[in-house]
Amino acid sequence: MQFIRDIYQAARAASRPVISFEFFTPKTDAGERRFFAEIMPQLAVLRPDYCSVTYGAGGSTRGRTFDMVEQIQRDFGIPAMAHLTCVGATRENIRGLLQEARARGIQNLLALRGDPPEGAERFEPAAGGFRYAVELVRLIREVGGFSIGVAGFPEGHPECAEGKLADWRYLRSKVEAGADFVLSQLFFDNTWFHEFRAYLTGELGVRVPVVPGILAILNGRQLQRLTSLCGATVPKAVRDRLVELDHDDAAAAEYGIELAAQQCADLLERDVPGLHFYTLNKVRSTRAVLRRLGLRS
Numbered sequence: 212m213q214f215i216r217d218i219y220q221a222a223r224a225a226s227r228p229v230i231s232f233e234f235f236t237p238k239t240d241a242g243e244r245r246f247f248a249e250i251m252p253q254l255a256v257l258r259p260d261y262c263s264v265t266y267g268a269g270g271s272t273r274g275r276t277f278d279m280v281e282q283i284q285r286d287f288g289i290p291a292m293a294h295l296t297c298v299g300a301t302r303e304n305i306r307g308l309l310q311e312a313r314a315r316g317i318q319n320l321l322a323l324r325g326d327p328p329e330g331a332e333r334f335e336p337a338a339g340g341f342r343y344a345v346e347l348v349r350l351i352r353e354v355g356g357f358s359i360g361v362a363g364f365p366e367g368h369p370e371c372a373e374g375k376l377a378d379w380r381y382l383r384s385k386v387e388a389g390a391d392f393v394l395s396q397l398f399f400d401n402t403w404f405h406e407f408r409a410y411l412t413g414e415l416g417v418r419v420p421v422v423p424g425i426l427a428i429l430n431g432r433q434l435q436r437l438t439s440l441c442g443a444t445v446p447k448a449v450r451d452r453l454v455e456l457d458h459d460d461a462a463a464a465e466y467g468i469e470l471a472a473q474q475c476a477d478l479l480e481r482d483v484p485g486l487h488f489y490t491l492n493k494v495r496s497t498r499a500v501l502r503r504l505g506l507r508s
Contacts (some may be wrong), residue, residue, distance in 0.1 A: 212291045214358035214389035215319045218260050219420045219484055229260045229422070229485030230506060234492055236265055236275045236305030238244075243275065246492060247282060253494045255287045257507045260485070263321055263360075263394075266294040281315050292360060293317050296325025297347050301339035301428070305347065309354045321360040321394065322347045322385070326440075333370075345385045352389030361390040363421065365398045365407040369442030379407065383415045392419050397426040399470070400433050400446050401477050420484035425475060427488075427496035428453070430460045468496050472503040479504070 222229045225361065230459040232254055237243045264279045276293050283291040293312060295305070324334065324344040336342045341350075344361060351359050363382050369374025382393065393411070398404055404423050411417040428434050431453035438445055449470065456463040475486055488497045 212284050212316065212318060213261075214391075215261055215290065215292060215360065216358045216419075218290065219392055219425060222260065223420075223484060225449060228479060228483065228506070229420075230257070230485045230501070231263065231265045231422075231485060232257075232259045232264065232490050232497065233424075233487060234279070234490060236279060237492070243279065247286070248280075249414065250492055250494060251283065251287065254497065257498060259503055261290040261292060261319070262318075263292040263487075264294065266296050266298075266323070266325065277315055277317060280317050284316060291317075292319035292321055292358075294321045294323060295322045295347065295351075297336060297341040297344065298325035298334070299337050299340075301337055302341070302350065303339070304337075305341075305350060306354065306417070309351065310355070313356055317358070318356065319358045320351060321362070322351055322390070323362055331341055331486060343381075345381070345388050345489065348385050348388040348390050349368065358392075359390050360392050360394055362384045362396060363393040363407065363411070364396045365403040365444075366396075366444060375407075376410070379410055379415065383411065383417055386417050386419055390419065392484075393417075394423045395422065395424045396441055397424050397443050399443065399449055399474075401474055403444075404478070405481065408498075412417050422485045422487050423478050423483055424487045424489060425471055425500070426491075427471035427500055428463065428468075429491070429493070429496065430463040431457055434489075464496060468499045468503070471500045475500060475504055 219229055237246055262283055264276050266276050280291040280293045283289055322344050341347050348359055348361060351357050364378060367378040371378040395404060408421045411421055434445060452466060453463060456466060490497050
């Protein structure tokens with residue numbers, strides 16, 4: 212399987228965007244079986260360059276994450292990336308996970324601090340663990356043999372009291388520690404991403420791919436739930452439209468497709484290195500956006 216850093220490099224040489232999909236880990240074995248029987252085959256037809264699999268709240272699905280990454284690579288031949296967080300793990304725990312990943316043919320990791328476990332108001336590192344994602348990046352690079360992605364926040368991390376410019380400087384430190392690419396949190400106004408990317412690549416001299424994360428809205432309820440977790444701002448025009456469509460989920464999903472396609476078209480005009488789709492383990496919206504862009508038939 213390819214390193215994701217090499218995928219971005221090859222796509223850049225070919226003047227084409229990298230298309231990637233993110234999946235969450237189902238909570239049950241039955242849910243995982245359904246994912247591989249129904250959802251993954253339909254999305255695999257769209258030929259993503261790679262996929263990523265989340266780690267679950269508080270690292271609760273770490274075993275399932277590795278299982279899914281391994282199966283995506285084995286059964287579909289698509290490079291896959293496992294999310295890895297600092298939550299509830301010591302340095303030695305993480306070393307053990309890196310050894311396991313390597314043994315299972317997993318060579319791409321998204322290094323994250325992670326969200327607090329359910330019921331905790333704020334993140335606290337485990338005794339002997341890491342407080343910041345940059346420490347995790349350093350350890351992965353020290354162990355070696357992995358391509359490393361990190362997360363970036365176009366509006367600044369919601370917990371960074373110093374503001375978004377300080378948060379972006381912290382992001383540069385993760386790149387300096389060994390990160391190969393940056394995947395952004397979702398956003399709904401491209402102005403935020405353009406400012407974010409320009410500051411990283413201009414003021415801070417970041418030279419790795421900075422990739423926008425795209426979410427096609429399904430309905431207002433889903434959007435409210437997701438943005439409350441990640442801190443992304445929803446523009447007033449989008450909020451107002453979703454209120455109008457509150458009792459028509461089909462129309463809301465169609466609006467979400469239209470909005471995401473408009474975002475992506477503008478981003479591609481600005482020569483972004485790729486588009487990373489938060490699929491929510493759904494098929495229709497991601498497929499429709501790619502078809503509207505003419506990126507997949």
